[in-house]
Amino acid sequence: MFENLSSKLEQAFKTLKGQGRITDINVAQTVKEIRKALIDADVNYKVAKTVTDSILKEAIGREVLIAVKPGELLTKIVYDHLTSLMGGEKTDISLKGDPAVVLIAGLQGSGKTTFSGKLASHIKKQNKNVLLVACDIYRPAAIDQLKVLGEQVGVEVYSEPENKDAVTIAKNAIAYAKANNKKVVIVDTAGRLAVDEQMMKEIAAVKQAIQPSETLFVVDSMTGQDAVNTAKTFNERLDFDGVVLTKLDGDTRGGAALSIKSEVNKPIKFVGNGEKMDALDAFYPDRMAQRILGMGDVLSLVERAQMVFDEEEAKRINQKLRKNQFDFNDFLSQLEQVKKMGDMKDLVSMIPGVGKALKDVDINEDAFKPIVAMIQSMTPQERANPDMINGSRRKRIAAGSGVQIQQVNNLMKHFEELRKMMKMMNNVKEGKMKMPNMKMFK
CATH class of the missing domain: 1.10.260.30 (Signal recognition particle, SRP54 subunit, M-domain)
Structure with missing residues (x-):
């Protein structure tokens, strides 16, 4: 996760090794390398420039304590700005309502169904009775996939295989949940392209019909800046509550994690780190910044x-x-x-x-x-x-x-x-x- 970015940032900080204090010259060169590292990680240029300009402004002329090396001080400044860039603090999922309804949306192949199973497992551990709902009426075997995942985590799956109306299925599922004491309903929807007007109208209609307490947009982090652009388009239509980054364990450059909060102004709430049903973590901006800077993440461990x-x-x-x-x-x-x-x-x-x-x-x-x-x-x-x-x-x-x-x-x-x-x-x-x-x- 973020190996290339971490390595390039480490190289950038080496510019300040042996320096007695942070000066305009040495910090400017280091910040230039940090900006290049962020852009190489597929962070939007405007975002990378804004954050590095802020780092430069804060760092220039800062007095360095005897016990603190210039590189360590700049690392702390970069850590603070990366944390802020990714949202500052953890944002929890909202599970209000009886039942609470969570709507899952995203592109084709982004990992929505797998995430739905992981989220069901995550919430079930909080001693809540969960219902998964199969509202992907287009993809072959989508219902079967969700049923397999539901069986793995011990959560019931509601489906209507013959029904081709996602809105009706979602409404019927909530009625079923109320009648069967289900406290949380997770609605897995079909993947859709932002340019497909009919499909975008459908997901908007589902949201309008079920009034979810939480709408999550699932995005493949390996798609980098494209993920951010897609999130902006979906947010204009759905006004979702949070972002889920999947496949963060893959060969990802990290641009989506670093840019999406700044570009969409919606928090990242979960990250997926593998295919297993327990490979789901709540997103902590400060902990992710630590990992990017090679500091580890002892709290999560x-x-x-x-x-x-x-x-x-x-x-x-x-x-x-x-x-x-x-x-x-x-x-x-x-x-x-x-x-x-x-x-x-x-x-x-x-x-x-x-x-x-x-x-x-x-x-x-x-x-x-x-x-x-x-x-x-x-x-x-x-x-x-x-x-x-x-x-x-x-x-x-x-x-x-x-x-x-x-x-x-x-x-x-x-x-x-x-x-x-x-x-x-x-x-x-x-x-x-x-x-x-x-x-x-x-």
Whole structure:
């Protein structure tokens, strides 16, 4: 996500390395590079110029504190302006009404149906009874796709396959929701081109008929500035409440995320980071600015962990750590929890410094497969008692999991290091020992 933009901004800030203060000359060159980076990321030229002019005006002549380097100060200024450019603060979805109605609109192929399923899953986790409505009456298999997604997330789907009137289907669905105690109705509509007048009239008629509490415009972030232009056209007809950026995990330059709020004056409310039903995040402008500038996003990482990690499981692991009984069964359980947190490359990018260090490393969903295979090739006794795994057992585990003996040795080594580290951190947390003086390791 935003790897190219992040890399170019980092290069721009290097202009100020070794400088004692920010001057007209050195900051002008840096801001010129920042503007070029934004334009290369497909940010509208006018938007890029406006924001960089503001950065330049604020930065020139700023005194640099002894403890703060000029590059760090400019990074902070750029962070503030990027955050403001993307909306300043998180904007929540409105779920007023009984039932609350959310209308989903967008272009063909933008990911509306997938997002509808993700949103249903997201809202269901808030203990709300959700109904998905299939109002795409044109695309073949659209109803079937929504039903598959609904089944995946455990949400009922309302459809009328023989009916070709989207307005009637939407109205009937809301009546059904009221009769069946559904608290939120998500209406998935057909993709449409902004130049198709008949289709634009239809979506406007659906909105007029159902009076949604929230209208969301779904756009493919990989289309860059085209996404912004399309959003402007749709907004003139629909006056939507917020934007959803899909496919942000793809090879996107970031122009849509950086430009759309400024161009349309409507907030980004959600971003999609993959195909899985839990790959949906609320949009935080400040956190996205941090990630663009290579600062990571620890808050989002912690929130994802809190969503998937079971409190009782954490207590059980904690007790085993106290008794030095953490074993491969526990390790496998922790791996499964981590896999639930989402795309690995996206998770890594949230850790300050790590995402940049691993930007050229291919981290995919199969990263844990060899580890899982090795653990599953162990006997129940070996998993519960890692210390009993000697040389001959390691050879058998390697053969059984289809890996080299060196990989088994590495797993054993890293597992032991992990066990020691977790025990130490647990002791620090309980106040039984102090952290070592890190100077001794320098």
